[in-house]
Amino acid sequence: MRHVVTAFGGCIILIVLLAAIFAPLVAPHDPFAQDLMQRMIPPEWMDGGSPAHPFGTDQLGRDYLSRLLFGARISMAIGIFTVITSGFIGITLGVLGGYFGGRVDDVVMFMITCRLSIPLILVALTVVALVGSSLTVVILTLGLLLWERFAVVSRTTTMQVRNLDYIAAARAAGASRLHIMLREVLPNIVSPLIVVATLEMALAILLEAALSFLGLGVPPPLPSWGLMIAEGKDYMFFSPWVIMIPGIALFVLVLGINLLGDGLRDSLHAGRA
Amino acid sequence: MLQFLVRRAILALLVCLTVLVISFALTRLSGDLAISIAGPNATAQDIETVRKNYGLDRPLPVQFVDWAGHAAQGDLGSSYLYHAPVARLIADRMPITLTLGLTGLLIALVTAIPLGIIAAMREGSLPDRVIGIVALLGQAMPSFWLALVLIIWLGLKLQLLPISGVDEWQGYIMPGIVLAFSAIPALMRLTRTGMIDALSSDYIRTARAKGLSTASIVLKHALRNAAMPVVSVAAVQLGFMLGGSIVIEAIFALHGVGYLAWESISKNDFPVVQAVVLILAMIYIALTLFADAMNAVLDPRLRAA
Numbered sequence: 001m002r003h004v005v006t007a008f009g010g011c012i013i014l015i016v017l018l019a020a021i022f023a024p025l026v027a028p029h030d031p032f033a034q035d036l037m038q039r040m041i042p043p044e045w046m047d048g049g050s051p052a053h054p055f056g057t058d059q060l061g062r063d064y065l066s067r068l069l070f071g072a073r074i075s076m077a078i079g080i081f082t083v084i085t086s087g088f089i090g091i092t093l094g095v096l097g098g099y100f101g102g103r104v105d106d107v108v109m110f111m112i113t114c115r116l117s118i119p120l121i122l123v124a125l126t127v128v129a130l131v132g133s134s135l136t137v138v139i140l141t142l143g144l145l146l147w148e149r150f151a152v153v154s155r156t157t158t159m160q161v162r163n164l165d166y167i168a169a170a171r172a173a174g175a176s177r178l179h180i181m182l183r184e185v186l187p188n189i190v191s192p193l194i195v196v197a198t199l200e201m202a203l204a205i206l207l208e209a210a211l212s213f214l215g216l217g218v219p220p221p222l223p224s225w226g227l228m229i230a231e232g233k234d235y236m237f238f239s240p241w242v243i244m245i246p247g248i249a250l251f252v253l254v255l256g257i258n259l260l261g262d263g264l265r266d267s268l269h270a271g272r273a
Numbered sequence: 274m275l276q277f278l279v280r281r282a283i284l285a286l287l288v289c290l291t292v293l294v295i296s297f298a299l300t301r302l303s304g305d306l307a308i309s310i311a312g313p314n315a316t317a318q319d320i321e322t323v324r325k326n327y328g329l330d331r332p333l334p335v336q337f338v339d340w341a342g343h344a345a346q347g348d349l350g351s352s353y354l355y356h357a358p359v360a361r362l363i364a365d366r367m368p369i370t371l372t373l374g375l376t377g378l379l380i381a382l383v384t385a386i387p388l389g390i391i392a393a394m395r396e397g398s399l400p401d402r403v404i405g406i407v408a409l410l411g412q413a414m415p416s417f418w419l420a421l422v423l424i425i426w427l428g429l430k431l432q433l434l435p436i437s438g439v440d441e442w443q444g445y446i447m448p449g450i451v452l453a454f455s456a457i458p459a460l461m462r463l464t465r466t467g468m469i470d471a472l473s474s475d476y477i478r479t480a481r482a483k484g485l486s487t488a489s490i491v492l493k494h495a496l497r498n499a500a501m502p503v504v505s506v507a508a509v510q511l512g513f514m515l516g517g518s519i520v521i522e523a524i525f526a527l528h529g530v531g532y533l534a535w536e537s538i539s540k541n542d543f544p545v546v547q548a549v550v551l552i553l554a555m556i557y558i559a560l561t562l563f564a565d566a567m568n569a570v571l572d573p574r575l576r577a578a
Binding site: 237 | 424
């Protein structure tokens with residue numbers, strides 16, 4: 001049962017990833033092409049829908065399915081590159097703090113405490129507003145903000161392995177500190193960090209959508225799912241599907257990532273016990 | 274215990290100072306504030322006037338010391354947009370944000386604790402699994418999207434609740450639910466693990482052997498022990514909710530601190546932005562300090578430390 005759920009989560013991620021990679025091949029239309037004569041056509045399965053636009057069209061007559069497929073690129077790019085950035089920062093700090101302890105650890109803990117007390121969305125919005133909105137800015141901003149869980153987990157796990165025999169053996173063999181941290185410690189703390197990566201990836205995707213929704217994330221006309229919801233908001237009372245389609249896409253992707261992360265955590269715990 | 278609390282208080286003070294620097298530095302990211310304030314159609318002379326009037330021609334350290342010195346005395350400068358003291362603008366709007374945050378926390382607690390207890394009492398059973406799945410679903414729900422769906426469904430289709438503003442108290446219910454949603458999974462999991470630990474402990478076995486009723490065992494004995502981490506996490510969650518209410522306030526047009534911040538960010542009203550960042554951070558620091566103090570009081574093991 002557990003494995004089925006985990007695999008299900010993995011499948012969702014794989015499908016979205018494939019959609020993102022092959023968007024130009026599978027999208028029926030150009031996601032940026034406006035057609036003012038074809039505005040707000042409902043999805044195919046509703047009254048007035050047309051097979052030319054399976055998910056309908058938006059307020060500028062752009063094909064909704066094509067925008068959704070290209071939007072997968074933005075969500076996946078945000079998820080993957082934010083996690084790479086924040087993971088690099090967090091794991092570096094966490095391993096340093098956990099390995100050296102003492103003053104170094106005090107500094108790392110202090111940085112984590114400071115980071116946690118800063119209001120996340122507010123600071124992200126301010127940075128994007130001041131630096132200018134673009135995909136790169138959003139990725140870097142979120143990457144610079146979402147590292148604390150990586151730091152907390154890598155710090156604790158490094159402390160656990162620090163005093164184990166094989167580390168002492170490496171030290172006795174004359175390995176440098178850098179070598180020990182990179183080659184001995186890191187490979188042994190990698191599995192809990194993968195679980196953190198899934199959590200952070202889900203969070204980054206949700207935050208990008210929220211920032212774009214508030215108008216300070218990925219700039220239009222890029223088809224970010226959060227931006228699609230924002231643009232559809234004015235029409236949602238008469239055509240709820242304009243916010244339902246990108247909203248469900250977002251929900252399903254984040255659910256898939258969470259299911260995978262949850263499953264991985266359970267199997268790790270089972271392995272350890 | 275006193276020593277522990279003093280150490281925590283000193284740490285909190287250091288964090289406050291760092292946040293002071295960060296919130297100041299944050300608004301200086303754009304390079305030249307005067308250009309942003311003067312707007313896109315400003316002439317070089319306008320920009321120069323703005324720079325002089327707002328004291329932006331002074332060196333950055335001087336500006337910082339000036340701002341921080343005033344901030345420490347409760348003077349957060351004045352808004353470019355409203356031409357009013359920032360402290361008063363925030364004080365006027367704080368009740369709405371606090372009411373919203375507390376409503377959210379209350380909804381989260383009355384949902385999460387009973388569900389967590391039910392899940393713990395029948396660990397591994399169908400209800401436990403269903404609750405776990407619901408928590409996962411809730412976690413994946415984008416809050417701003419949930420807000421829009423609730424507006425369409427509860428506000429428009431069923432016409433149960435007002436869709437914007439807080440002229441009546443019912444206006445807090447929908448935003449409160451949305452805000453609570455993000456905190457429920459964490460609080461519920463915590464209650465569940467705490468209760469599972471507590472229920473399998475020796476004193477519960479003793480209580481069972483004495484023939485106490487299940488209700489009395491669960492509510493009086495186990496819950497008291499499971500409640501401690503929940504209290505401290507609830508305090509932290511309240512901090513996150515106040516910070517995260519910016520999205521919710523924007524959607525439901527609640528004119529609280531979050532709305533003020535959003536408006537100020539989009540209109541380059543930097544004194545307000547840096548003050549809101551500072552104040553929300555201070556509230557968070559105070560809440561975590563409170564949570565630690567609560568833990569120290571409730572847990573005799575920490576008292577000795």
